[in-house]
Amino acid sequence: MRCVGVGVIRLKLGSIGLLLALFAQAAFGxxxxxxxxxxxxxxxxxxxxxxxxxxxxxxxxxxxxxxxxxxxxxxxxxxxxxxxxxxxxxxxxxxxxxxxxxxxxxxxxxxxxxxxxxxxLRWTLFAAPGSDIKLDSLEDARNLKIAGYRGDIMTETLLKEGFNVTRPVSDRGNARSLEMGVVDLWVTDRLVGPALARSAANLTGMRPVLEFRETxxxxxxxxxxxxxxxxxxxxxxxxxxxxxxxxxxxxxxxxxxxxx
Structure with missing residues (x-):
């Protein structure tokens, strides 16, 4: 009888615990x-x-x-x-x-x-610190090599419009590629460019040369x-x-x- 009593108590406690869990879920959504x-x-x-x-x-x-x-x-x-x-x-x-x-x-x-x-999201083309590239319109970048990354909306849009854009799997190496002259420009968000250049490549002084769209x-x-x-x-x-x-x-x- 004693063992049965303990089992019943455990069962009741378990049921109470389940009810409390369900109540918490209902309370918090x-x-x-x-x-x-x-x-x-x-x-x-x-x-x-x-x-x-x-x-x-x-x-x-x-x-x-x-x-x-x-x-x-x-x-x-x-x-x-x-x-x-x-x-x-x-x-x-x-x-x-x-x-x-x-x-x-x-x-x-x-x-x-x-x-x-x-x-x-402010679509911006960045040039390397010290670069003399100047753009009056997006069309001025038509013959330049632009760094982007796979899956990025800005990259995919420029590719569809016929621009020469690289598509690595990550954006983190693009500031270094820009600094080394592997690419001429880097397309990224206006806030993201400077922050990512600093954190990923310890690079400051990025030049935003054209902000051409906002979404x-x-x-x-x-x-x-x-x-x-x-x-x-x-x-x-x-x-x-x-x-x-x-x-x-x-x-x-x-x-x-x-x-x-």
């Missing part, structure tokens, strides 16, 4: 899995690697915007930094998964639900995610925009870029 890539200063790894497993190890302007958005929602979330292709495919296939900061375009439009805009970035959310969750995320972002949080984050990073 859905758990979301948010992925990003190392693209400083918009998304930056604090681990010394190009990946991270915890949101505490991921910083950057766009990351701060997403964290501010999430603070205005009821959702629990996990944040990870991975390779772009892995993150993109995982998010596309799984419920309650999102990828930031992602450019929204015709090719991707129907693959995701969209929350945003988060921050603008907005978003949180791309899997199509299988409930629409009410996406609406909750959008509401959280809207609040962060309305109270000035997003504007303050952007201003802080623009000031840093001016000093690099």
């Amino acid at each position: 859905e758990r979301l899995y948010l992925y990003t890539v190392d693209y400083p200063p918009l998304m930056t790894s604090k681990t010394g690697h190009y990946y991270a497993h915890r949101r505490e190890d991921i910083g950057g302007a766009c990351t701060e915007v997403v964290k501010a958005m999430m603070a205005n929602t009821k959702y629990e979330y996990v944040m990870k930094m991975r390779d772009w292709s892995l993150a993109y495919d995982r998010v596309k296939a799984k419920k309650n998964h999102g990828l930031f900061c992602t450019v929204r375009n015709d090719a991707r439009e129907n693959d995701f639900q969209w929350v945003g805009p988060l921050l603008p 907005q970035t978003y949180l791309a959310v899997s199509k299988s995610t409930d629409a009410s969750v996406v609406a909750g995320l959008q509401a959280g972002l809207d609040k962060a925009i309305a109270d000035g949080t997003v504007k303050a984050i952007m201003a802080s990073y623009e000031k840093r870029a001016e000093q690099e």
